[in-house]
Every structure is written in structure tokens, then in C-alpha cells.
Amino acid sequence: xxxxxxxxxxxxxxxxxxxxxxxxxxxxxxxxxxxxxxxxxxxxxxxxxxxxxxxxxxxxxxxxxxxxxxxxxxxxxxxxxxxxxxxxxxxxxxxxxxxxxxxxxxxxxxxxxxxxxxxxxxxxxxxxxxxxxxxxxxxxxxxxxxxxxxxxxxxxxxxxxxxxxxxxxxxxxxxxxxxxxxxxxxxxxxxxxxxxxxxxxxxxxxxxxxxxxxxxxxxxxxxxxxxxxxxxxxxxxxxxxxxxxxxxxxxxxxxxxxxxxxxxxxxxxxxxxxxxxxxxxxxxxxxxxxxxxxxxxxxxxxxxxxxxxxxxxxxxxxxxxxxxxxxxxxxxxxxxxxx
Ligand SMILES: NC(=O)c1ccc[n+]([C@@H]2O[C@H](COP(=O)([O-])OP(=O)(O)OC[C@H]3O[C@@H](n4cnc5c(N)ncnc54)[C@H](O)[C@@H]3O)[C@@H](O)[C@H]2O)c1
Numbered sequence: 134x135x136x137x138x139x140x141x142x143x144x145x146x147x148x149x150x151x152x153x154x155x156x157x158x159x160x161x162x163x164x165x166x167x168x169x170x171x172x173x174x175x176x177x178x179x180x181x182x183x184x185x186x187x188x189x190x191x192x193x194x195x196x197x198x199x200x201x202x203x204x205x206x207x208x209x210x211x212x213x214x215x216x217x218x219x220x221x222x223x224x225x226x227x228x229x230x231x232x233x234x235x236x237x238x239x240x241x242x243x244x245x246x247x248x249x250x251x252x253x254x255x256x257x258x259x260x261x262x263x264x265x266x267x268x269x270x271x272x273x274x275x276x277x278x279x280x281x282x283x284x285x286x287x288x289x290x291x292x293x294x295x296x297x298x299x300x301x302x303x304x305x306x307x308x309x310x311x312x313x314x315x316x317x318x319x320x321x322x323x324x325x326x327x328x329x330x331x332x333x334x335x336x337x338x339x340x341x342x343x344x345x346x347x348x349x350x351x352x353x354x355x356x357x358x359x360x361x362x363x364x365x366x367x368x369x370x371x372x373x374x375x376x377x378x379x380x381x382x383x384x385x386x387x388x389x390x391x392x393x394x395x396x397x398x399x400x401x402x403x404x405x406x407x408x409x410x411x412x413x414x415x416x417x418x419x420x421x422x423x424x425x426x427x428x429x430x431x432x433x434x435x436x437x438x439x440x441x442x443x444x445x446x447x448x449x450x451x452x453x454x455x456x457x458x459x460x461x462x463x464x465x466x467x468x469x470x471x472x
Pocket of ligand 1: 217
């Protein structure tokens, strides 16, 4: 039985708790949260993109407020690191150095240097560090990748991705809205699509971004064109300036020579492949969601099973770099080459 710890029992910590509990062969043995009232506060509703778990069985686990104490006492095989982004690099490094495998939420860290530190520490420790780029595991996105890679419908001509929601205001001290601690909307939300673009098409040679600013000059809505050596047109739009009643939406269209792949939860069916001739088809996809599938993948990897490298540390780092280039492009209003 894998002994798992969760660091940070906010919105994502509760999602990870739910899925670790659902996974056979694993148990949540410890939770660490700096909030000493976490047990009572867990009843608070958090998150705006789904239901976080509020039924935590605290009696069956050890509760810590001190991360290092959890690492030294917990006899853990792995942790889910679901802490605010500004803690990802230091806390991942501490856990790896203590011999614990780490599933760290996206974005990997606030900047490329911190990501490099994490890569180095993972190599030094010989432990698994996986970054929570759950969209790579999200069933319809994973299927779209499989279809594009198969070449069955020819080359991609154009692709567009969208991810829009209201501002994330659920965290206790509003760290999401502090660019220095979260990286802002682009690094927190839009990176999901930046990373998926990289997964589908490789690293772009340059980006061209336009962004709207909110309070204090923070970027709250962005549109990016990712430039490749061929002439396919790839764009992604992300924003958290939507009104609360809008909720959250993610969607994509991939236009190929002989088919169009569409994913849009406001349509029925939400996922379809429209071939050059005949009716649209809805391919079979995995039944579980991407959050569960990434945890299952990580669990296999730490138990030494050979798994397909769906996320890599280098690509997770590069997604942070590409987002930094997008910010620079939006600020300078010019194309920025990716180093
Ligand atoms: N993959 C996804 O779909 C997705 C969705 C939302 C958030 N995220 C990412 O997950 C991470 C966490 O986001 P969240 O929404 O859960 O945030 P949150 O604010 O809801 O939760 C963070 C928790 O960490 C605790 N904490 C803060 N400092 C701590 C410390 N030093 N030691 C122990 N606990 C500490 C806080 O008390 C809080 O309970 C972020 O990096 C975010 O970008 C990913």
C-alpha cells in the first residue's frame, strides 16, 4: 500500500485527496496544511471549477502544520504538493531530498531558474517528480493528441484553444491575485493550454500575444499565436475576467486536412470528429477525468512500472518559459522568440 501525504489542503489538495482515496493500492496517511483550523475550514466551499472534497476522514490520518515534520515523521512514499505556486520549488526540493516522490501541481514554479532547480533535485534524488499538467491526461485532449499523432486525417492546418473563468478568489489570503506569488492568470490558468499546444506541436519558435490588463496592470485576458516553422495557425485564449455567473469553460477546435476535431462542453455532443465526408463521430474516451488519470499514472511510475512519458520535467519547465515569453510579447506588443 502506497503511503501518500498531501501538502496544502485547499481546492486542489481536496481534489487530490478524493482521487488518491479512489485509487486502489494507495492511502492518504498524512496531510499538512499551515492553517491550524483546517479541519473546521475544510467545510468551506472552495474552487470555481468543480466540487472539491469536503468529506476528509481526519481520524484515519496524521495531520501536520509543519511540512518538514510531515516529511520526517510520515514514512511517506509520495506526496501531492498542492501548495500555492510560490512554494512549489522549495517544497518539492525538500521532499525529494527527503527521499519522497512528488506530484507537484502546475505551474512547475514561478520561473525557469526555479524549474531547473527542481529538475536537478529530482535527478540527484533519483525520485519521481511529476508536474500536474492534468490537461495532457484529460480524456478528450488525450484522444485529440492520439488522433493528430496518428496522421489519419492528414496535417493540422489550424488549432485554437480556450480557457475562461471568473477570478480565483477562494484562497484564504488571495494569493492567486498576487502576480508575485501565482504568476498571474497567464501562469496559473492559461498555462494549461500553452502546455497542451507544446504537447501537440512541440516548442513554438516564437509567440505573439495581446493581453487586456486588470487592476494594478495585471494581465487578465490573453490571446496568443504560437508560431511554428510551417504555416499552421495555432492560437490560445485564456482569461479570468469573466463574471461569476459565466462559470468555467475550456474548449478547442483542431482543423486538419481531412477532419475537424471539436471539444466544447456547451455543445451536444461536446466532443466530436467531423470527417471530410459523412456524419460526425464521437470517439470513445477514458471514463475517469484527467486529475484521476494523472494520479494513477504517477502511482505506476513510483512503483517502477514502465509508463509512457506523458509529461516531462523539461517540457513542464518549457511551458513556464513559453508563458514568460507570452507575457513579454503582450507587454512589448511584439513577437518574442523562444530561447
Ligand atoms: N490542475 C488544476 O486544474 C489546478 C486547479 C486549481 C489550482 N491548481 C494549482 O494548485 C496549487 C494550489 O492551488 P489551490 O487552488 O489548491 O490553492 P488554495 O489556496 O485553495 O490552497 C492552498 C493551501 O495551502 C496551504 N498552505 C499555504 N502555505 C502553506 C505552507 N507553508 N505549508 C502548508 N500548507 C500551506 C493553505 O492553507 C491552503 O489550504 C496552485 O499551484 C494552483 O495553480 C491547479
